[in-house]
């Protein structure tokens with residue numbers, strides 16, 4: 145190809161090894177950028193690598209490429225960038241999204257990266273594209289890191305008024321590849337809390353007005369007329385309870401009449417009074433997803449969640465049971481300085497929660513993955529985290545447990561055992577919203593017998609803190625590698 149074209153190509157990177165026929169997640173970052181480009185009269189094209197491969201055809205008449213990636217999808221982003229470079233080396237490639245924002249230093253050094261954009265592109269990306277497409281100079285553009293730039297000159301950009309965002313241009317996607325039963329809406333960005341492991345700890349909390357959220361819901365409903373659930377996908381839906389109250393009332397007044405799901409912080413649920421719970425239940429709140437992380441108060445303090453005590457967690461577990469609101473709890477293990485006793489305490493808290501509320505939808509236990517620029521990153525490095533050094537390294541990175549050098553062999557084993565033993569509680573939205581997500585729990589009778597056994601096994605072990613020696617895990621791994629039909633879960637419990 146000679147010269148550059150007039151279209152902006154937006155690529156959403158993926159962590160799937162192959163494109164999937166259908167996915168639950170929308171490529172929200174690039175979709176928002178495309179909305180702004182449309183408003184500015186610039187034509188754009190979206191390639192979501194979750195559902196399709198990038199080909200030469202996508203690059204026809206393209207004048208600028210924006211790649212969006214998390215730390216989990218860099219391998220696919222690099223492959224896409226390599227194709228762009230091979231087909232037309234004149235097209236500038238801009239990397240944005242969570243990982244480039246967090247780690248601009250290493251990202252910008254890669255030859256397949258011309259620029260890094262830091263932060264939220266909504267307000268400024270279309271201006272940048274105009275300059276690029278018209279061959280104008282864009283020296284010292286807000287948020288734009290060039291090779292050799294000092295990062296001090298490029299702080300991340302944020303949008304101050306979310307009500308000014310244009311409507312989502314759904315027409316740019318092949319909607320048949322996305323789950324039409326889920327109506328996903330964003331109501332806020334950032335978070336007022338400062339958890340040590342979290343990307344959001346660097347972003348100020350801002351919310352849309354309830355009226356704007358309702359308008360987004362109506363638009364989504366026009367597109368997804370068969371939607372059976374609303375997912376408010378912000379990290380912190382409940383940070384502003386007045387907003388949530390107004391929104392619940394609007395949902396009721398406008399007879400939206402769909403169950404809804406949202407993320408929350410344990411303290412936020414704890415501070416809701418009975419009237420608030422009634423309102424949630426009346427407006428069809430069906431699932432609250434909260435990050436507990438650890439049962440150990442020392443670890444909670446270390447990771448910036450010192451206010452969340454095991455008593456508070458059990459209190460919300462009981463309240464959700466009493467109000468018949470589903471609950472998903474996330475736990476994280478493997479933090480620096482975490483001891484075997486801390487891990488046992490977390491196991492015990494999980495078991496207490498399950499006993500107190502058998503209707504808990506899901507308990508997801510994951511191992512700590514340190515991310516650059518998060519509050520605990522430097523501490524993790526000092527404690528020996530074997531961090532990927534280059535963008536290429538990040539492309540290979542799989543969040544391996546062995547990189548957490550502070551873990552002794554027996555701690556690693558206990559973590560793997562805990563990840564294994566809690567699998568039965570990670571049933572994707574089994575009760576209230578069953579059958580809606582693409583990733584279905586396997587219903588084979590072998591799998592359900594196995595799950596019942598492991599659940600019982602976990603509850604017995606948690607009482608005594610017996611997580612050191614779990615031979616059933618090896619049996620499971622053997623069974624999976626030989627038979628391959630037991631579950632849809634990973635072959636190995638985190639390398």
Ligand code: B12
Pocket residue numbers: 158159160169170171172173174176177209210211212213214215216217238239240241242243246261263264265266269330334341342343344377378379510515
């Ligand atoms: C919805 C969501 C999901 C969905 C779908 C994600 C997706 N579409 O890929 C699901 C449930 C599938 C999911 C899964 C996971 N997620 Co998730 N997820 C989120 C969540 C809550 C919202 C993402 C979103 O839609 N944001 C809204 C859009 C508008 O924002 P955005 O993408 O950042 O885009 C803006 C800017 O970044 C920028 N921008 C983005 N791209 C580009 C490109 C260019 C060129 C430019 C100029 C600008 C630009 O402009 C955009 C508009 O303002 C975020 C938290 C968060 N606040 O971002 C976590 C988050 C992205 N997830 C995270 C994680 C860890 C995971 C999982 C690994 C969880 C797990 N253990 O399985 C998986 C793996 C996902 C993957 N494929 O990489 C981490 C990622 C951390 C990191 N270092 O990468 C986050 C940040 C959560 C956190 N607080 O730590 N996730």
Ligand code: SF4
Pocket residue numbers: 335336337338339342343344345379380409435
């Ligand atoms: S983990 Fe949740 S509460 Fe903590 S900073 Fe991130 S988004 Fe906020």
